[in-house]
Each structure stands twice: as structure tokens, then as C-alpha cells.
Amino acid sequence: MSGLLDGAASEIARAVNARESSAAELVDAALARVGERDAAIGAYLTVADDLARDRAKRVDARIAAGESLPLAGVPLAVKDNMCLEGTRTTCASKILENWIAPYTGTALRRLLDAGAIPIGKTNLDEFAMGSSCENSALGVTRNPWDLGRVPGGSSGGSVAAVASGTAPIALGSDTGGSIREPAAFCGVVGFKPTYGRVSRYGLIAFASSLDQIGPIGRSVGDCALVYAAMAGVDPCDATTVDRQVEPVAARPREDLKGTRVGIVREFALGALDDGVRSVYETAYRDLEKLGAELVEVELPTADYGVATYYLIAPAECSSNLARFDGMRYGLRVEGPDVGATYELTRAAGFGDEVKRRILIGTYALSSGYYDAYYVRAQKARTLIAGDFARAFERCDVIACPAASSPAFEFNAKSDPVSMYLMDYYTIPMSLAGLPSLSVPCGYLTPNGSANPLPLGLELTAPLFADAALLGVAGAYERATKHSARHAPAAAP
Amino acid sequence: MASGDIDVAYVAKLARIALNPGEIEKFGAQLGALLEHVAALEKLPTADVAATAQVVPSVNVMRDDAVVPSLARETVLAGAPQREGSYFRVPRILAEE
Numbered sequence: 001m002s003g004l005l006d007g008a009a010s011e012i013a014r015a016v017n018a019r020e021s022s023a024a025e026l027v028d029a030a031l032a033r034v035g036e037r038d039a040a041i042g043a044y045l046t047v048a049d050d051l052a053r054d055r056a057k058r059v060d061a062r063i064a065a066g067e068s069l070p071l072a073g074v075p076l077a078v079k080d081n082m083c084l085e086g087t088r089t090t091c092a093s094k095i096l097e098n099w100i101a102p103y104t105g106t107a108l109r110r111l112l113d114a115g116a117i118p119i120g121k122t123n124l125d126e127f128a129m130g131s132s133c134e135n136s137a138l139g140v141t142r143n144p145w146d147l148g149r150v151p152g153g154s155s156g157g158s159v160a161a162v163a164s165g166t167a168p169i170a171l172g173s174d175t176g177g178s179i180r181e182p183a184a185f186c187g188v189v190g191f192k193p194t195y196g197r198v199s200r201y202g203l204i205a206f207a208s209s210l211d212q213i214g215p216i217g218r219s220v221g222d223c224a225l226v227y228a229a230m231a232g233v234d235p236c237d238a239t240t241v242d243r244q245v246e247p248v249a250a251r252p253r254e255d256l257k258g259t260r261v262g263i264v265r266e267f268a269l270g271a272l273d274d275g276v277r278s279v280y281e282t283a284y285r286d287l288e289k290l291g292a293e294l295v296e297v298e299l300p301t302a303d304y305g306v307a308t309y310y311l312i313a314p315a316e317c318s319s320n321l322a323r324f325d326g327m328r329y330g331l332r333v334e335g336p337d338v339g340a341t342y343e344l345t346r347a348a349g350f351g352d353e354v355k356r357r358i359l360i361g362t363y364a365l366s367s368g369y370y371d372a373y374y375v376r377a378q379k380a381r382t383l384i385a386g387d388f389a390r391a392f393e394r395c396d397v398i399a400c401p402a403a404s405s406p407a408f409e410f411n412a413k414s415d416p417v418s419m420y421l422m423d424y425y426t427i428p429m430s431l432a433g434l435p436s437l438s439v440p441c442g443y444l445t446p447n448g449s450a451n452p453l454p455l456g457l458e459l460t461a462p463l464f465a466d467a468a469l470l471g472v473a474g475a476y477e478r479a480t481k482h483s484a485r486h487a488p489a490a491a492p
Numbered sequence: 493m494a495s496g497d498i499d500v501a502y503v504a505k506l507a508r509i510a511l512n513p514g515e516i517e518k519f520g521a522q523l524g525a526l527l528e529h530v531a532a533l534e535k536l537p538t539a540d541v542a543a544t545a546q547v548v549p550s551v552n553v554m555r556d557d558a559v560v561p562s563l564a565r566e567t568v569l570a571g572a573p574q575r576e577g578s579y580f581r582v583p584r585i586l587a588e589e
Contacts (some may be wrong), residue, residue, distance in 0.1 A: 194548075307529055307533050308533065337584075346507075358509065362502045378543035379541040440560050
């Protein structure tokens with residue numbers, strides 16, 4: 001049974017729909033794996049044994065009643081910033097450490113309706129603020145390729161769950177790269193859909209104009225299957241777009257003939273270390289070998305992405321996180337009066353990175369600084385989105401590195417700005433709302449390391465070209481087979 | 493847009509976060525470094541550019557003004573730090589006469 005867990009999500013669903021296997025058996029196998037493997041990895045903050053077994057029974061009953069479900073019995077790991085009714089939902093923060101979600105978010109509910117089984121909630125940088133998962137207040141997650149390295153972040157637990165084989169698919173959220181960078185670090189596929197394609201209802205807000213839920217899986221096909229099951233307009237999230245979701249092709253493209261792939265002049269590979277550069281040079285050549293035409297495009301304002309993002313995202317977070325005041329939910333630390341209670345609660349409940357971002361955002365929005373910081377950043381955002389629009393007049397997708405290096409060691413980035421720069425290649429796409437994914441594109445073994453570490457190729461398409469993007473990534477994956485390699489922690 | 497000296501204690505007051513003197517110093521230095529980084533935006537020609545709040549355009553999304561079921565009171569109050577009957581119990585917000 002556990003062999004099925006290493007196969008495609010579509011194959012798991014097929015076997016369950018055909019009653020060759022059952023959701024109950026698959027969930028037992030997945031939970032057994034969590035028991036065997038997760039002590040070393042730490043992907044999960046909560047393992048939802050009882051809920052998972054209960055949901056599995058319900059899915060098996062639906063199959064027995066004659067239904068056919070696209071994700072029948074597929075075990076799912078869920079980033080712990082998404083509400084799942086009756087389950088602890090912490091955002092990896094002390095302020096929500098014991099909070100039980102009273103409802104299930106839309107994206108997750110759609111996956112459950114499609115037959116997926118939530119087996120647990122995964123670790124993240126507190127409130128999704130970070131690029132290494134080291135900002136979690138509730139646990140350490142290790143990279144399944146090298147336990148001395150970070151899994152990336154903020155969706156570090158979800159990518160580690162998939163890379164260690166405990167869950168074939170997972171949900172993450174991406175605000176400035178939080179699905180793509182960790183997917184690259186852990187050798188899995190991570191997809192951030194177009195802003196507005198997937199409902200954010202039930203996703204605890206960080207930066208509302210940027211946050212987007214997306215799938216993580218071992219293959220582009222698995223991500224496409226999850227995306228198709230959850231995309232589409234939702235009355236509970238007014239920013240979802242009421243526009244038909246383009247169907248994802250059932251079969252991957254054979255080649256990339258007729259596809260123009262943009263290579264960004266400002267992202268010249270010369271800035272990278274030799275080993276990293278050579279992996280990306282090979283990746284670009286592989287796209288060409290598949291028949292794609294490589295064209296140089298310019299994103300002159302992309303270099304300003306990190307600066308723009310670190311004004312807009314903190315500004316939105318300072319507003320969104322004002323709700324954590326110790327009154328209606330979560331931690332409360334009593335002070336002599338209500339003002340002191342707010343201040344002590346938030347001082348005790350939030351970690352340093354969350355405090356830093358709330359302070360930056362509060363400052364950028366405060367009287368006298370609003371125009372100089374926040375409004376200027378919103379104007380820079382207009383320029384960045386305009387650059388992408390011009391680039392896409394000349395190409396169909398843009399290819400670039402997902403990160404400038406493979407996964408780094410714990411405590412390697414103690415200075416906040418150096419950590420922020422880890423998202424250099426992912427932030428501009430987020431600011432422009434574009435669909436963007438990371439697909440494994442090669443491996444390198446750094447000096448002094450025992451294990452090869454994966455690297456990710458980031459592919460980005462115009463707004464709403466999600467299905468076309470998945471098609472290009474699928475063809476690349478099928479030809480290069482980099483996704484097929486397993487992390488040592490997932491050795492069968 | 494000079495990075496200048498941020499009055500971290502004042503910003504923390506606005507943000508409702510209690511900080512000790514050591515934290516004020518630490519965050520002050522870190523925020524200063526970030527503001528130096530974001531000062532690069534001054535180089536962009538933004539004078540005649542419209543601000544973008546959100547990239548995918550949408551205007552006034554309306555719904556019917558219809559009554560729909562909401563979460564049960566007990567479910568919501570179950571997460572309260574303190575409750576009294578069917579109410580959230582919170583500290584007094586007005587001083588006594």
C-alpha cells in the first residue's frame with residue numbers, strides 16, 4: 001500500500017475510485033510514514049489522525065455509493081495558516097498556539113470535497129514571514145535532502161512533507177516566494193497561481209494584495225490536479241476573479257515547439273556561483289532542445305522588487321495583524337489596563353520577525369511617511385507590472401532561477417536584509433500577480449556536503465495563463481526527469 | 493526619503509507592541525538597515541505613475557443583502573481568552589469617574 005504513496009496523485013485517485021485500494025488504507029499508510037519519518041524532519045505541527053481516519057471513511061463511503069472523485073483518498077498536508085474546522089491552526093505563532101479553527105477555508109474545502117484527506121498541519125515561518133522556516137515559534141523543520149539545512153520558507157513544512165514522502169500533495173501559501181523558494185530547496189514542484197484564481201477565504205491574512213494559496217507536489221501533473229480542484233471564484237473572497245478557469249490539459253505537452261521563453265537580461269547568471277550557474281545554463285539549453293525559442297527580455301525595475309515588497313507587505317501585515325489583540329481569540333496577557341493588555345499580549349505572542357514587519361509597516365503608513373514610503377512603493381509596483389507586460393509581448397513564459405543558491409545551513413542568514421534578498425527572484429512576479437512555479441532543474445553537491453541539493457527553475461506566465469504555464473513546466477519535467485529523484489529521507 | 497533615525501518607541505506605541513530598551517535598540521538598527529535598502533526606490537521615476545493597490549483589477553464587488561447562516565455563537569466563543577455567558581469578557585476600556 002505504501003508504494004502507492006510514491007506514485008502520482010492521479011494514480012492514487014484512480015486506484016481508490018476503482019476500489020483497488022481505499023482511502024482508509026492510504027491514510028493509515030501515510031500516518032505510519034509520518035510516525036517513521038517525521039521525527040527527523042519536523043514537517044508537521046499537528047498530525048490529524050482522528051480527523052484523517054474519519055474523512056477517509058466518508059470518502060470510501062462516497063466511492064462505494066458510486067461517486068468518482070478527482071482526489072479520492074489522496075493524503076494532503078496543509079500549511080498551518082489555513083483554517084481546517086476543529087483543528088488547531090497556529091500560524092506557527094505563540095499568539096495562536098492553541099486556537100481551534102471554527103470553519104474550513106474555501107480552497108481546502110474544495111479539495112476535501114474532491115476526496116483529498118488532510119493528514120496534518122505543517123510548519124511555517126510565523127505568519128508566513130520568512131524564507132527558511134526558522135521563524136517558526138513552534139518547531140524546527142529540516143530539509144529532507146540534508147538535515148543540517150533549512151527547507152526554505154515560509155511553506156517549509158509543506159514542501160518537507162512532500163519531499164520526505166509523508167504526503168503526496170500539500171497546500172502552501174505564497175506572498176513573495178513562500179511556495180516557490182522552499183519547493184526549489186526541497187526538490188519538489190510548487191505553484192503560485194495568478195492572484196485571484198484561488199480563494200483566500202480561511203487563509204489567515206499576511207499581505208492581502210499578494211497572498212495566494214497554491215499546490216505543492218512531486219510533479220507538475222499533481223500540482224495541476226490540485227489547482228484544477230480548487231481554482232475559481234468564491235463569494236467569500238471578493239478578490240477572486242469571476243472568469244472561467246482555463247482547463248488544464250490532461251496530458252503533458254510532448255515538446256515546446258512554438259513556445260517563446262524569455263530570459264531576463266537583468267537576471268544574468270554571471271552573478272551566481274559556478275555550480276549553480278551551470279545548472280541553470282543547462283536548464284535553458286534543455287528548454288531550447290525541447291523546441292522552445294529563447295528570447296532576451298528586459299525587466300529594468302525587477303531589481304527594485306525586494307525594496308518595493310518590504311514596504312507593501314509589511315504595511316499590509318501591520319494592518320492585518322492588528323486583529324491579534326487578545327480580546328476575541330488567541331493569547332491574552334493581562335496588564336493594568338486595556339492598552340497594556342494589548343501591548344503585553346502582542347509582545348509575548350509575536351516573534352521578532354513578525355514584530356519587525358509590523359514596525360516597518362506601521363512606520364511606512366504613519367503620518368508624514370505615507371507618501372514617501374507606501375505610496376512610492378505602490379507606484380514602483382505599477383512600473384514592475386508594466387515591465388512584465390512589455391516582456392510578455394515578446395515571450396510566452398519567463399524562465400529564471402527560483403533562488404540564487406541551494407538550501408543554506410541553519411543560522412546562516414542572521415541579518416534580516418540578507419534573508420529578504422533570498423526572495424530576489426520570486427518577489428517581482430508576486431508584485432505583478434503573475435502565475436509562477438518552481439520545478440526541479442538539477443542538483444549540486446556543495447563543498448563539505450554529503451548530499452546533493454536540488455535547485456529549482458522558476459517559470460512565470462502572464463496573468464491567467466496558469467494552464468499554459470503548467471503545460472510548459474510539464475513538458476520540461478517530462479523531458480528532464482529531475483522531479484523523479486527522491487530525497488534521502490524519502491528512500492523507499 | 494532619508495532613512496534617518498526612527499523613533500522606534502513611538503512606532504511600537506502605534507503598533508501596540510511593548511518593547512524593552514534592548515529591543516528598541518536592536519529593532520532600530522535593523523529597521524535603519526532596511527530603510528537604507530528601500531531608499532533605492534528614490535531612483536525610480538515615479539512622479540507621473542499611478543499607484544497600484546492590487547494588480548488584478550476589480551471594482552465594487554457586490555453581493556445580495558441576504559441573511560445567511562453564520563457560525564454558531566458557542567463555536568466562536570470557544571476560542572475566546574475569557575468569556576462571561578454569551579459575551580467576550582474584556583478589560584474595562586473607560587476609567588471610573
